[in-house]
Amino acid sequence: MHALKVTRAEDFPEWYQAIVREADLAELSPTRGCMIIKPWGYGIWERIQGELDRRIKAAGCENYYFPMMIPLSFIAKEAEHVDGFAKEMAVVTHHRLKAVDGTLRPDPEAELAEPLILRPTSETIIGDAFSRWIKSYRDLPLMLNQWANIVRWEMRTRMFLRTAEFLWQEGHTAHANQTDAVAETMRALEMYRSFAEEFLALPVVAGEKPENERFPGAVSTFSIEAMMQDGKALQAGTSHYLGTHFAEAQNIRYQDNEGGMTLAHTTSWGVSTRLIGGVIMTHGDDDGLRAPPAIAPRQIVIVPMLRGKPEDVELSAYCAALASDLSALTVFGAPLRAFVDAKDARPADKRWDWVRRGAPIICEIGPRDAAGANVTFIKRNALREGEKVKSHTFSRADFLVQAVALLESTQAELFNEAKARLENNIRDDFASFADLERYFGEDKEGEFKGWARVHWSRPTGAALDAVGERLKALKLTIRNAPLTQPSAFRPCIFSGKPGVEEILIARAY
RNA sequence: CGGGGUGUAGCUCAGCCUGGUAGAGCAUUAGCUUUGGGAGCUAAGGGUCGCGAGUUCGAAUCCCGCCGCCCCGACCA
Known part of the structure; x- marks a missing residue:
């Protein structure tokens, strides 16, 4: 007799719903796609905030706050960025309500001259400020962070994992050159890795996202990926090197020590309340949540x-x-x-x-x-x-x-248990794509399938899209190319060409 | 946004096929009993049956439209 009515083995998605409710973490709100985070769930978020904020400040960042509403024109400044977010934007168009036929509606005479969007992320409005704040190489690096709510109009929502509104922290930094900016990108990634493992007892694999999974507008995107108890991967944190894309779009330039005007290199990085979903699906059992002591509101x-x-x-x-x-x-x-x-x-x-x-x-x-x-x-x-x-x-x-x-032993045991699950369920014995198809092609009810570690020739453009399509047929995605790479590579599992990189493939949330 | 499912008390659900005016278990409240571990008995409170329009003397039940939620897909922290 377990404390939850549904077990993980019976129905993992149902179990997830049950644990969120029964552990008193959150509930659905009357607002579509949004959740009410209850004290026990919010208490966990406060622990996450407290420790991560300490680490962010220790790295030399300061906190600040930008408005939730961003002028529509701002989002249009970086082309790829627009493409990436346009489809999930909530837009504010009016500033007044009026009773029309007995129902309150936006007053047609109170339409905004320029609509506002609810931030899906803040690169554009922050970049605008950076362009004014950065004048000289002496102003760099500029390293700032904000704790904020974010709105993305998702088609399909799941508590903590994907909701229309969620809470996160977004760090934004500007540097004099690529070397410094890339170093900051990697620092943030390592901060997330150590934080997840030490504090959330969440073992992760840190690595670089393939070209087609990059943040819209980024030169390179890095992630930490965690394995849930159903074998799926959860992207638990991201760090982006934005190159000079946003600097070009928003004129973030500084005068270098020889008097010339130079584009700054920027980064951004974030983790969200999704981490709580990761904690649930990593440490929960059929009796409910097992909160890692470091983040348990009451230990x-x-x-x-x-x-x-x-x-x-x-x-x-x-x-x-x-x-x-x-x-x-x-x-x-x-x-x-x-x-x-x-x-x-x-x-x-x-x-x-x-x-x-x-x-x-x-x-x-x-x-x-x-x-x-x-x-x-x-x-x-x-x-x-x-x-x-x-x-x-x-x-x-x-x-x-x-x-x-x-x-302390509880914290360590939770981590070790999850670490063993991660390590024991990454298969690297796929010699060909046909092997992969054999393993992932047939799904028996409730069968556990972990991740695959394969080598590839790192195709780009249309060739990469083709690889994506072949994986999609098996419901698989490329999670990342782990930072730790082998010294030699097997042939590309997709093309047979010489391999140049090892990547992780998995089903994902 | 496409396919499938679903919506009845706080929760899990029955009733719907075959229309007749609202049910069970758990939870809640009160009383008594019990007390080393999810107690028992008794009583009470709680629902315009997702919303709207229709058919009908009468709709939870039949018809139409809409919405929410869940699963799969597309998209994504």
Whole structure:
């Protein structure tokens, strides 16, 4: 008997929906395609923000904020950029409502002279500011970041993974030359890789996107890719070297130390609330979420086994003192987050709520524990032994000594489990495209298929499109070319030509 | 935006074929009992059956239109 009604094996998409709801992370909103992020889900985002913001600032960036609405003309400034985003833009056209035949409608007489778009990303409006802020080589590098909401009118939405509005951070930097800008692009990518692995316990493969998967307007795009429990790949973060494309389109020039005017090289990079979807699909099990302790809004939850009897008073005091002592500890560089769930509800119900939400350690303290100075707890990432829930009892003193280690080991175990899944499910024994077709061509119900690691001749243009079509027939996409490349290459799996690069192929979200 | 499915109480769903005025389980509220682990009994509250128009004496049920959600596809963080 699991805490969720649907298991991963039965129906992965249904399980995903169930866990988002049952773990109290988010719910659908009345606004089409948008979600309401609830406190437990938003708490996870706040942890992500806190740690990533620290790392972004440590790299020398400062935060700022740009408007959500961008003049329509701005988006038209970079040709490829327009092509990439035009189809999913929300447009503000009026500034006033008027009752027409009893219903409120935009007032035809209040149409904006120039429509505004809701930002699908901010390169254009930020580039405009950069062109005014950057005068001299002394102004470079300019390294800025904003935490913002983004609107992209998606045809098909899924909670956290793809919603019409989502939250993210977008870093934008300008540099004197290509070398510096590329270095910054790679720094951001490595920041995301280490953040995902260390903080979210999300093992990823960092690499460069093929030409046809680049960000609209970028010279090169890099990503981190994570493997979900259904074998699909999730792009969990991106970093772009934009070359001088946006600088040309928006006149971002500086006077170099010889007096000449030179185009700046820009970058942009971002991660979004999609990361939470990645955490769910990586660490969730059939009992709900297993939140990595580093991002769990509450790391140790104490459920007092209150029974409406006089000893409840002592029990409550015991639990409060335990939480207080735990809160004085430091874990993952911050005060330990302990919480007593004093809600007037049945203890068993409270226990299962926290199991579904994925609190890393759930203490269940009864009068006997209090009297004997013990702590009985369950470790969420190793909840069951067989079918049964496994609980542990430590002395209070031991528990206080062990608490930090328990959280750290939970974090490590979640990472190792996911890391093993990633490493064990990348096949590199495809000698030909026919091999790939044999493996990915036939789908049995519920069959798990991981990723493929193959070599290719890195075709471009029409030849690359042809490769994309052949992969599409198998529902596959090229995820990226990992940064770590082998020293020698097998022949191209698509053309038989000499291989020049190793790439990852997978089904993707 | 194309194909398929679906929409009835907070959740999961029955009722629809064969039209007759709203149901179950869980959840909620109250009371009693129970108490080392998703309790039991009793009672109560909660739904203009997605929205709109039609057929009909009468529509959750039949017809038409629209919308949301889910899955697949195209597109994408």
